Amino acid sequence: MKRLFTLLGVLLLLAGCTNEDSSGGKEEGKSASQESSTSSLEIKPAKLSKREQSIVNQMGIDFKTFYTVDGKVEKGESLVTSIVVYKDGDGGKEEFISFGGDNEQEHFNKALHSFQLYMEEEVAHFTMGSPDGFGKGSTIMPEKLGAFIFEQMEEEVTITKGETVYLAYLIGSSESQMSSGNHSDVKTLPESVKTAEYAVVAQLELKDNLDLKK
Secondary structure (H helix, E strand, O other): OOOOOEEOOOOOOOOOOOOOOOOOOOOOOOOHHHHHOOOEEEEEEOOOOHHHHHHHHOOOOOEEEEEEEEEEEOOOEEEEEEEEEEOOOOOOEEEEEEEOOOOOOEEEEEEEEEEEEEEOOOEEEEEEEEOOEEEEEEEEOOOOOOEEEEEEOOOOEEEEOOOEEEEEEEEEEOOOOOOOOOOOOOOOOOHHHHOOOEEEEEEEEEEEHHHHOO
16 A cells, blocks of 8 residues: 655764855845844855765765755744645645754854655655755655656745745656746745645745744
8 A cells, every 4th residue: 555654864964065155135024023033044055066966966866956054043943844745736735844943043054955856656755954964754656747847946045034935846747748837936836836736845944933833
C-alpha cells in the first residue's frame, strides 16, 4: 500500500560557503506586532565555488537550490522552514516543518541552506539543509506525471516578521508540455502552483513562537 510519510531529523553539519552581503527594507502596512519586531533576514541565492558545485553535481540530485540567510531573529521569534505539497488544488498539506527559537535571539551570518529533491518513479524525496544539519522526508506522487517544472528564487529578498518567502517549487503534470511560471515575486505563491496536479513548495517564514504552539 502506498503511504505518505515524513521523517524529521537533525544530522550532519553542512559545509560552509562564503557569500556577498545583501540589503533590503521593511514593507508598509504591517501590524503592531510586526512594527515592534526588529527581526530581519536577507535571503539570497548562494554562489557556490567550482569545487562545491562539482560536489553537488556528483550527488545525483534531480532538483536543488542553495541560499544564504543573513541577519537576526529576536528572542521569542523563529525562522520556520517548511515543505508544503499541493495536489489538484487541495489547499496544500504541510509535510515538513523545522524551526529554531528556544526563546533566544538567533544570528545568521551568511548561513548556507539548501532544498533538494530526488525523484523516483512514484516517490519524491526532499531534504532541507542548514548549518545545523538536515531534515528529510518524502511524498507519494500521482501516477502518470509526464512533465515537471522547477522554479527557484533568483534575487535576494528581505523577510520580516509575518512574511513568507517561497524559495522554490516543483510542479508536476500529466500533460507532456508545461509553460514556465512566474517566480519573480517570491512572497506570493502563483495560482498555477496552488491548482497544480502536484506541486512541492519550499518556504521560509518569520513567526512568533506563540503562533507555533497553536
